[in-house]
Amino acid sequence: MNKWPLWEVFIRSKSGLEHRHVGSLHAADATMAMENARDVYTRRQEGVSIWVVPSKAITASNPEHSGELFEPAQDKAYRHPTFYDLPNELKHI
Amino acid sequence: MSLPIEKLEEEFQAKIDAGHSIEPKDWMPEKYRKTHIRQISQHAHSEIVGMLPEGNWITRTPSLRRKVALLAKVQDEAGHGLYLYSAAETLGISRDELFEQLHSGKAKYSSIFNYPTLSWADIGAIGWLVDGAAIINQVMLTRTSYGPYARAMVRICKEESFHQRQGYEIMLTLCRGTEVQKQMAQDSLNRWWWPSLMMFGPVDAESTHTEQSMKWKIKRKTNDELRQQFIDITVPQADFLGITVPDPDLKWNEEKGQYDFGAIDWDEFWQVVKGNGPCNKERLDTRRQAFEEGAWVREAALAYAEKKEKAKDLAKAV
Amino acid sequence: MKESLYQYLLLLGDNAMILGHRLSELCGHGPSLETDIALTNISLDLFGQVRNYFQYAAEVKDDQEKTTEDKIAFLRYPHEYRNVLLVEQPNKDFAFVIARQFFFDAYHLLLLKELCKSKDEQINAIANKSIKEVKYHLRFSSEWLKRLGDGTAESHDKMQAAVNYLYPYVGELPSESPIEKEMKEAGIGPDLGVLRTAYFAQIKSTLAEATLETPQFFGFHSGGKKGVHSEHHGFILSNLQYMQRTYPEMEW
Secondary structure, three states: OOOOOEEEEEEEOOOOOOEEEEEEEEOOOHHHHHHHHHHHHOOOOOOOEEEEEEHHHOOOOOHHHHHHHHHHHOOOHHHOHHHOOOOOOOOOO | OOOOHHHHHHHHHHHHHOOOOEOOOOOOOHHHHHHHHHHHHHHHHHHHHHHHHHHOOHHHOOOHHHHHHHHHHHHHHHHHHHHHHHHHHOOOOOHHHHHHHHHOOOOOOOHHHHOOOOOHHHHHHHHHHHHHHHHHHHHHHOOOOEHHHHHHHHHHHHHHHHHHHHHHHHHHHHHOOOHHHHHHHHHHHHHHHHHHHHOOOOOHHHOOOHHHHHHOOOOOOOHHHHHHHHHHHHHHHHHHHOOOOOOOOOEEEOOOOEEEOOOOOHHHHHHHHHHHOOOHHHHHHHHHHHHHHOHHHHHHHHHHHHHHHHHHHHHHHO | OHHHHHHHHHHHHHHHHHHHHHHHOOOOOOOOHHHHHHHHHHHHHHHHHHHHHHHHHHHHOOOOOOOOHHHHHHOOOHHHOOOOOHHHOOOOOHHHHHHHHHHHHHHHHHHHHHHOOOOOHHHHHHHHHHHHHHHHHHHHHHHHHHHHHOOOHHHHHHHHHHHHHHHHHHHHOOOOOHHHHHHHHOOOOOOHHHHHHHHHHHHHHHHHHOOOOOOOOOOOOOOHHHOOOOHHHHHHHHHHOHHHHHOOOOOO
16 A cells, blocks of 8 residues: 555766666655665766656567567668678778 | 467577576566565565664774775665565565565575674674675576576676675784684684575575576576585685684595585574574564554655645646 | 864764764664665765764874874763764654754755855865765755655654654754854854854745644753763763773774
């Protein structure tokens, strides 16, 4: 009944890098989630910026659908630069 | 398109054998899920209960430098408990349910924390021996098959690296100090040595979970292998301190390239596991009390959050 | 002057140490894991400040037996501790912890803002470092004051009871002692008279935000700054000094 909801914590370890998921925690509200994230996940200077997101706000893909979601990309090699044959002596391309 | 369970299990095992991680939403055998909830939560409970014997000395540290180090260490243990509870929660159980299992005595935690800390040297011995033993287990677990557990362990191992050094430094200072300090260190080793060896669990022949755990890569080495590894690492460290491991049968076996050691008192081990150790009741009471006394606080924070949320909605509606 | 500066550093350091000690008692006993970690962080910040003040105090004191931060922390007589009575008050429940913390943090931040302008370079530097920590402490304790004050009926009553109990101890913080007067005149410490007004205004407004009443004024308890403490103090020292008193003259 008095369970604090779960939050996911994302941290930018230094400016120029993206926020990365580091873990989760419990907090009653966003302010507390932010403070808890600071106290729990940045005790060793791990971050310069924090995002907290209620876990229930995340929609995750279903592993059962992995086939139709991800496998169709497998044979699309033309999206990668190595697909295209060019002579080795060619420079800057 | 649902596959028969045997087929799913086969694919699951193949995935583990190939070294792939299992993630929360992946299909997994019910037993795998339950085993993980049990093991991860036991591990989490150990961190939380483990705060108490060391916490016992926070207000009595002999110097300010030791004070901040010990506070930071015990705080890390709270953090590690939190990471592990979070990992367990990905398996569909709540932290409150896990607490309930701990408080009712249904869930176990590492028996080592049912021993008392009687002197300052015990803080050194815990860091050196207990954390030393834990690290051996934990390093192995960074490669365990369940993704969230493995990631929590990576973080924990990174943070724990100072814990054992902190403990050994305390021991070293004592052993280089006065006669009474050296005695304090020896007395502490005498009391913590055998319980530390018991931390690796029963001998392989009697370990009920080992085989399945190896198959699922929850474990990569057996209890006896890990125990031997610990002894071989730790005995030379005791020698360096100039104190004596309390085992008359301990001696180097040239042929095997490892130490032979004396018989472990497994009666004592099972007594403590069953709840009859020197501090079992006290530790659980303390945890229960903290949780119960915190109930109105957690409830109030939630009520406040709901009030604020409603006020926000109201403002939007207007 | 040197002796006065030394005494002033004790006054600053002792408040942080005794409050840090009280918070450290809670490590492993917090109402949630997250809160446990947060309170320990505050305790660690305070002990960090203590070490800065006492290391400086050890430099200032040019005695023959070469004092150290630890001798200052652990080997004084009870009447030589200069902390205010507020920080000695026990952790009766979480509402007491929060009320005590808020009352101290609100004063502490105002004090550090002034000390950031201190003519004493070291104090100035310590204050500039500490102020960031204390801003966070005040945010933490104010937020919790509001949560508990405006949470459930039960938490409101508990929070109000703690505020009522501890309020008589807040007046000592901005009451000028002879040492503080001397420091003010030397440009090292602030004018507590000015600070006092701001302090009480802030207490009143934050309490109101937390739907709590500011208790009526009946007079304040004091004595800590001149070394006359509450009954709790001796027990704090018996823990704090235990190792140094039981095993004198050893390295740890």
